[in-house]
Amino acid sequence: MIEVVSADRCIECDKCIEVCPTNVFDRGDAGLPVIARQSDCQTCFMCEAYCPVDALFVAPTSGPLPADSPLHDEEHLVATGLLGSYRKGIGWGHGRTPGALVAIGPSLPPPRISGAPAGSSAPAKSAPLTA
Amino acid sequence: MTDTLQLSADVLIIGGGPAGTWAAIKAARAGADVILADKGYCGTSGPTASGGTGVWYVPPREDAREAAMNSRDKMGGYLADRDWMRRVLNQTWDNMNELADEGKYPFPVGPDGQQLRRGLQGPEYMRIQRRRVKKAGVRILDHSPVLELLTDTSGAVAGASGYRRQERVDYTVRAGAVVMASGGCAFLSKALGTNVDTGDGALMAAEVGAELSGMEFSTAYAIAPEFSTVTKTAYYNFATFYREDGSVLEGAGSQGGRSVIARTLLSERVFCTLDAAKPEDQAAMRLGQVNFFLPFDRMGIDPFTDRFPITLLLEGTVRGTGGVHVVGENGETSVPGLYVAGDVATRELICGGFTGGGSHNSAWAMSSGAWAGRAAAIYAASVGQWGKGRSVRSAGEAALRPSGTPGRPDGFKDIVQVIRDQVHPYDKNYLRHEDRLTPALAALDDTWRELRSSLFASEGDAVNARSAAAMIAHARWMYTSALARTESRGMHKRQDYRELDPAQHHRLLVGGLDELWTAPSTWSRELASVAS
DSSP: OEEEEOTTTOOOOOHHHHHOTTOOEEEOTTSSEEEOOGGGOOOOOHHHHHOTTOOEEEOSOSSOOOTTOGGGOHHHHHHTTOTTHHHHHTTOSTTOOOGGGGOOOOOOOOOBOTTSOTTOBOOSSOOOOOO | OTTOEEEEEEEEEEOOSHHHHHHHHHHHHTTOOEEEEOSSOTTTOHHHHHSEEEOOOOOSOHHHHHHHHHTTTTTTTTOOBHHHHHHHHHHHHHHHHHHHHTSOOOOOBOTTSOBOOSEEEHHHHHHHHHHHHHHTTOEEETTOOEEEEEEETTSOEEEEEEEETTTTEEEEEEEEEEEEOOOOBOTTOOOTTOTTOBSHHHHHHHHTTOOEEOTTOOOEEEEEETTOOOOOGGGGGGOEEEETTSOBOTTOOSSSOHHHHHHHHTTSOEEEEOTTOOHHHHHHHHHHOGGGGHHHHHHTOOTTTSOEEEEEEEEHHHHSOOEEOOOSTTOBOSSTTEEEOGGGBOOHHHHTTSOOTTHHHHHHHHHHHHHHHHHHHHHHHHHOTHHHHSOEEEOOOTTTSOSSOOOOTTTHHHHHHHHHHHTSOIIIIISBOHHHHHHHHHHHHHHHHHHHHHOOOOHHHHHHHHHHHHHHHHHHHHHHHHHHOOSOBTTBOBSSSOSOOGGGOSOEEEEOSSSOEEEEOOOOSSBOOSOO
């Protein structure tokens, strides 16, 4: 869920308010976006992708973080390179190469069945695959 | 109602994901004045935007196309249709090339110097689609969930009404035709990007008289780290699955062993390590799907060496194939003026009863969107200016016009809990058996009766209430169809009917709101002809 809005970095462009598909943010009285409905956050990371100044951090947990998690702490997020890491990964932002240009995934092996002899794969009568 | 925003257009598109954006672009290019309304934000809404997808992009060579069509006949339970597959392959080829040439989508380049056009990165794809939609002159209404359709005196669809949740104002769009492209239903499971997909479009379509098809094919569950929303089941082809004590979970697999995972999760946690990924695979996985690694990197987990807990998240009809019944080549429904495209429509036409997850659903979305957009523009032109001024009635019932005394405005929360209790559980929706489906359906029927009588809310809560009602309706169609199909076919597996029954080689329609019915579908020109 969305956990951090950096007051130092935010330029009040309201992009996050605009793009959040589940309408989690409101504009606060001070001009900064506030996390008004955190429980509506679906942890899709889109606000991070669209934030032009890497002021947002979405914790990867689908529920709220424990109070003692270091992921609440902006300094920790900067020091570990986590703040802005998604936008960097997809190559959005000035001077970056779009991630789509290099998005060649692995060739997927046949599905493996745990405990089956090496080299054997799923039986013909298979359960539904959802990619 | 003085503060209702009144708008009109030739074509109204409901939903701004892949299908809706393709529909909007094609309708506008066919000369229509178009409005696109999205529940969230066109460009980030829905599972495609936040993820990535393969695309059923197959060169127009006889052998390649034949192989592509043959590959899933059996898995789909022989319910797909050759004509439809051919049309989707053709249209997808054209659309992907348009996306490259006009849209300047930055496809990767293979060793032969040619672009590889068999996959799309969601954020990039949908950012480009939004740009193209705007360039086509379409008016976009973001954060504007549609609540109900409008019909004219003949019963034809003539627009829709909704609520602009950031402006806090009701709105109405009078239109000559409506394309419903509102997505499937994943029941608020939080599977990546799907929480906007609560089946609203199917409910609205049913309220004006449309039927559904293939709703029994709704058992899609995706693998995700236990704490996370990020689903990318294909990458778990590299996994070994374990029990909490560290012993290997025999028989578990991302494909062909997922029910073992589901069964085990009913009583204990399941873990895995992606230990079959070689270093070159690991590097390619990072490039192929950046967000797959967000949960791991941010929680300090190395998925290739560490054992991490996993879960299965319900994807319902987002990656199942059931949806609104399609009666014509352009996504026509049985209701004049209403077209369907993308996940709100049945995808049995190209997938049969097997998941459309990944490449098929994305191909269907862009193809059906393009057809529906064009056809809706032509239909709207035939209706003409009269279409925007005709007298209309509001077709919404559940959660909008309760038959009894309205209850608490947050009554939808209890209904969402019913969904969690009756639809998410693996032993009800996934590992299907009459002994569990029947009581689950009875509970859903009771909830429906109650909500028809009393569920009501206004403003933002109206959207939540309406979504809750839509999910209950969806689940009832699913379980009614699941009970009616007394066999195992495609993704629909019955524990009490484990074999495929040749006598049930047909699609299954379901319909109704208060009283439900099912019937075998007879409309099909070329049902996969291989022996059933």
